[in-house]
Amino acid sequence: MQWTIDLIFQQAAAGLALGSIYVLLAVGLTLIFGLLNVVNFSHGAFYMLGAYLGFVTLEYTQSFTAAIVVAALGGAAIGGLFERFLIRRLYGKGIDYPLLLTFGAAYVIVDAVRMIFGREGVHVDTPDALSEVIDLGFGLLPGYRLFLIGLCLGLVLLLWLLLERTRWGLIIRAGAQDGTIIRILGIDISRVWLMAFSLGSGLAALSGILAAPMRGVHPDMGSAILVDAFVVTVVGGMGSLSGAVLAGLLIGMVVSFVTLLAPEFQELSIYVLMTLMLLARPQGLLGRRGALG
């Protein structure tokens, strides 16, 4: 194998693009865990749901922008209903019950999509405006990947501003620290939970439609990536947003380069990484107990 600047650059770009998908998924997972203490096993199902919502929107409007918006809002709305009417009944019953509930919900969502769209996948094309290859002088980069990385970083920046610079973000961060105090201060914490779950589900659905042109759309796409998203979340530190961003990009790169160097370890690598992380630093790279850092 010839190591050229171009090859390394291509792999790094592919890794960052995959990492961007991981970041959006892991940020949602970590937000839901940090605030609600729920390990959300239906996160992958929302990712898959987003891809299909986007696909349907594309059929009707031919606009990828519309597909992105519909997927994100649709995912957020369904997530909100899910939290309000199902998960909310289980708060305070220990961590196992919400986990098991979302596990069951994932089955239901996946089978519902199979019913409507069939077992075979559907196809989402890369939008025309982004299907060109951009020449950056030292290497060629597919436009869609560049768009994905840019969009992901933009969203992360927005989220950071929301959490650090707004009143609502202040309430969320306080809620992750200590929900009881929030209640005592007269803030309706159940609304915060609803918002957090909606936001997380919306981000998952958004990453589903964004991944669709690269990775295809089929009913089982969520279960495949869910465990990866867990790996990213755990490595970054459950409940740590900056950790999720860092770990997402890092693991995207690891997957990309291991695929190139030692394809037989492609899947194993990240689980080994997660196991080592859990043994060395259970709280993850940037995790602190119960704080959205």
Next chain:
Amino acid sequence: MQTSTLTRSHHGARPSARLQRPKRWLDLLGTLAFLSLLPWLVPHQSLATSMLIFALFASAYNLVFGYGGMLSLGHAALFGGGAYAAGIAAVHAQLPWGLSLLFGAVVGLGIGVIFAFLSLRVRGIYFAMITLALAQCAYFFAYRNANWTGGDNGLRGVPPLQIDWEFLQLSSADPLSKYYLIFIIVAGALGLLRALLYTPLGRSLSMIRQNEQRAAACGVPVLRVRQLTFAISGLLSGLAGALYAYHIGTVPLETLSVHLSGQVVMMVLLGGMATFVGPVVGAVVFLGAENLLSDLTDYWQMISGILFMLLVLFFSKGIWGGVQTIGQGRPAEPKP
């Protein structure tokens, strides 16, 4: 393992314990009686055999999840590990079935020990996550070593169980003989499990589940008890996996998948966790429902998902737990 004060006082109560002895084993005997009639209660014998094997697997999982309060999401690795070990011993080394089954159980024990050693160093949700990650490692390890495991196609060509003694000849080509042959092995394993719950280990385990700090203060070596429990669960899960390999004659890669880990949680919840009879009822009802629904509809996963959600929301004691509650007129506190 140290004996705790609790078990000493129990020895002091020997006479009454002797009086209770017949009652003690009632649930084991009832379970075995029920299982021995299974081939006549379900549509076909192959399904009955699957139920039997999964009753053992769910009981082994219940030891960790129900009695031990440890939510493992990687138990497929123990079952699948045992299945592949027995399959490889039978197909590649042509060992007789008795040795292959033993090898499967021992490999299950080995994987259980590794899992326990690594995963019990972290707590709560991290424990669940690390078991999941380790099980995924096992899955992809088997997937990538296709020359041993058959990879995606699974390991094919596990020979049937055969007994060819002078006074007894059995072949598992006859479904009913196969059922009762496996039944004898499962009955022995369930008997062991039942006995285990009366040992100091079993008692310590329920102490830990009820109040970990108090158990530790009473001198129960919490970590050791949990590790040992996980290892024993691995032995029995491995045996169940090995039996499964012989039952269907192949070892599909799905035996190591997250789905199977999820299914065994579902079976235990459905039947009733931390009860002896629960997992058996759960395995039988789950597989029966799956069999029935998959004939009627292609979307049985949705039905089982909805069922699962309802269980978690409204009926977390499960079928047997519910029956016990009604029978006693008070919440059933899981007894060892």
